[in-house]
Amino acid sequence: LxxxxxxxxxxxxxxxxxxxxxxxxxNPNKINLGVGAYRDNEGKPVVxxxxxxADSKIAGCxxxxxxATEVGSKLVEESVKLAYGKHAHLLKDGRVAGLQALSGTxxxxxxxxxxxxxxxxxxxxxxxxxxxxxxNIWRDAQVPERSFRYYHPISKRLNFAAxxxxxxxxxxxxxxxxxxxxxxxxxxxxxxxxWREISNKFKVKNHFPFFDMAYQGFASxxxxxxxxxxxxxxxxxxxxxxxxxxxxxxxxxGHRVGCLSVLCDDVKQAVAVKSQLQQIARxxxxxxxxxxxxxxxxxxxxxxxxxxxxxxVKVMANRIKQMRITLRETLExxxxxxxxxxxxxxxxxxxxxxxxxxxxxxxxxxxxxxxTPDGRMSMAGVNTSxxxxxxxxxxxxTR
Ligand code: PLP
Numbered sequence: 378l379x380x381x382x383x384x385x386x387x388x389x390x391x392x393x394x395x396x397x398x399x400x401x402x403x404n405p406n407k408i409n410l411g412v413g414a415y416r417d418n419e420g421k422p423v424v425x426x427x428x429x430x431a432d433s434k435i436a437g438c439x440x441x442x443x444x445a446t447e448v449g450s451k452l453v454e455e456s457v458k459l460a461y462g463k464h465a466h467l468l469k470d471g472r473v474a475g476l477q478a479l480s481g482t483x484x485x486x487x488x489x490x491x492x493x494x495x496x497x498x499x500x501x502x503x504x505x506x507x508x509x510x511x512x513n514i515w516r517d518a519q520v521p522e523r524s525f526r527y528y529h530p531i532s533k534r535l536n537f538a539a540x541x542x543x544x545x546x547x548x549x550x551x552x553x554x555x556x557x558x559x560x561x562x563x564x565x566x567x568x569x570x571x572w573r574e575i576s577n578k579f580k581v582k583n584h585f586p587f588f589d590m591a592y593q594g595f596a597s598x599x600x601x602x603x604x605x606x607x608x609x610x611x612x613x614x615x616x617x618x619x620x621x622x623x624x625x626x627x628x629x630x631g632h633r634v635g636c637l638s639v640l641c642d643d644v645k646q647a648v649a650v651k652s653q654l655q656q657i658a659r660x661x662x663x664x665x666x667x668x669x670x671x672x673x674x675x676x677x678x679x680x681x682x683x684x685x686x687x688x689x690v691k692v693m694a695n696r697i698k699q700m701r702i703t704l705r706e707t708l709e710x711x712x713x714x715x716x717x718x719x720x721x722x723x724x725x726x727x728x729x730x731x732x733x734x735x736x737x738x739x740x741x742x743x744x745x746x747x748x749t750p751d752g753r754m755s756m757a758g759v760n761t762s763x764x765x766x767x768x769x770x771x772x773x774x775t776r
Contacts, residue, residue, distance in 0.1 A: 391509060391750055399747040407745035408763050410754040413561065413726050415628050415693050418760045423628055423693075427686040431675040439671045445664060449477045452670045455677035456621050456636035460590060460604050464611040467640060474650035475638040476658065479665050480630075481591045481622030482510065483658075484637035488587060488618050489518035490657045491639070491650070492552060501587070502543070502553040504528075506729075506751065508561045511554065511589070525553065528563045533719040533731055535565050541578060550583045558603035559592035559725025562753035566596060566724060572606045576613045586610055587618040594626045596724040598694035600687060616640045623673050625726065626690050632669030693757075697726065700759040707768035713776040728754045736774040744770035 395411030417423050438444060453475035458465040467473050478484035492499065492515075501515045504527035515522050525547070526539035544553070555575075560566055567575065579586060588607050594600045610617055616639075623634040637654065641647040658664070676682045705720040720728050730752040732740065740746045746767060748754045759767060 395747050395749055398741070402745055402747075404745040406763075406766055408747065408758060408767060410746065410748045410756075410758040410767075413625070413755050413757065414630055415625065415726075415757045416760070418696060418762075420758070420760055420763070425628055425686065425689045427676045427682050427689060428627060428629070428672055430682055430685070431672045431679075434675055434679075435668075435671045439667045444671075445667050448667055448670050448674055449664070451674040451678060452477045452634070453636055453638070455674055457638050459593070459600060459677065460588075460607055460619050460621055460638070461611060462601060462604060462608050464608060467611070468638075471644035472641050472647050473638050474641060474647045474654060475636060476651065476654045477665055477670055478620070478635040478637045478658075479662060480624050480633040480635040481589060481620050482514070482635075483633075483662075483665075484620030484622070484635045485511065485514050485589055486518060487637050487654055487657055488620065488639070489515045489520050491653060493518050493520050494653065494657075496552070499550075499552055502547060502551055504540075504554065504556070504560070506562055507554070507556070508589075508591075523547070523551075527560075528565055528729070530731065533565070533729065534722065535567055535571070537567065537571055540567075541574065544575065544578050544582065544584065547582065547584065550585070552585045552587060553579075554587045554589055555606065557588045557590050557593075557606040558596040559727075561591065561725070562727050562749070562751055563729040564719075564723025564725050564727045565729070567606070569605060569609070572609050576610050576615065579610070579615060580613060585618070586615060587620070589620045591620075591622040592625050592725050593621070594687075594690035595694050595697070595726050598691040598698070600626070600690060611640075616642065623669075626693075627673060627676070627686070628693075629669055629672070632672070633665060634669040634673045697756045697759075700756055700764060701728065703761070703764050704756075704759060704768055704771075707765060708772055711768060711772040713772050715775045726755055726757050728756050730754050730771075732771075732774070739774040740770055744773070746770050 392411055399409040457468045478487055500521040500523045502523045502525045503511050505524040506528055525543035526536050529536035558566055593603045596603045619638045621636045624630045639650050641650055676686050701721045705717045708717045732752045
């Protein structure tokens, strides 16, 4: 028997499968709405102006070894400001265990590992639905998983009553994961009022909220508005965990820049938690590459460049919002039996279409429109040149 004969191929990531099928398709009308990455109105990936500026500013400095730690702490400081807003003093107070991470994925994984080390019996409650990799991350970290109800497939809105029931019925002191904005894959976020209720209930139940913020800015177009849920929880005096990714909002996917912060009761706890996180990182990738971190911390710490970035985020978010409006209007003009209201009710990068597996199959085979098997469409792939074609395809498969 061969050494690796007992190894079977791991299941394919559904999103990577969609991209492969798209690339193999030779039809000129093909549209890829699988991957959650921003595209401009020509369907091209973008390099933000703020990135170009920061890149010219740092030119070469990232090669200085002595720079790495400094750049890492700057990134944590600026990321915490971005997420915590006026509560960012908690970092200066020494209560935040913060670490730069390999984008949002490793921020989640670091937290999952921390959970396993110190709360080995406690499950993570994940929203139903959630980003598919959340299941894998907590599974590989050997943390048991539970789910809480979130999305209501009939109304295509938040099932708030069921969510609150599940929060209530979880054992006191449970870990819950929330997407603070632009929920992936459903595009459905709680309202401000609902976040306040969730926060109040968390107080009563002594639950621990972990926020995975991969799309800050994409829901409302305003980075501060999108961080509101986190700030509500901080206002209410919760301890929180927060994963941040700059993959989407700085269009830096390949550079893997992110941050994990864990708010603790006091300095002593924060020092201990940070040292544990550093140890976990040390045995997996030691330190993240410094170039991307330098770009992000340069942008965040220079007020003018930060303003430019805020504007560029707004432009991206607004383009997607406009495409939602155009797609819905075009579908409504075509006049099929289905309601398309959810296209504009949902926010962020994704529209959770509600299409059946048969309809999705037809979309791919007959129209060469690629979406993930759960019916998620990345609105970032829609533009003025393909929106009519897309509307027609959606109309044909649902009428
Ligand atoms: N969290 C959510 C909800 C996501 O959708 C993603 C990416 O799709 C991530 C985290 C992690 O992305 P990255 O590791 O590229 O920052």
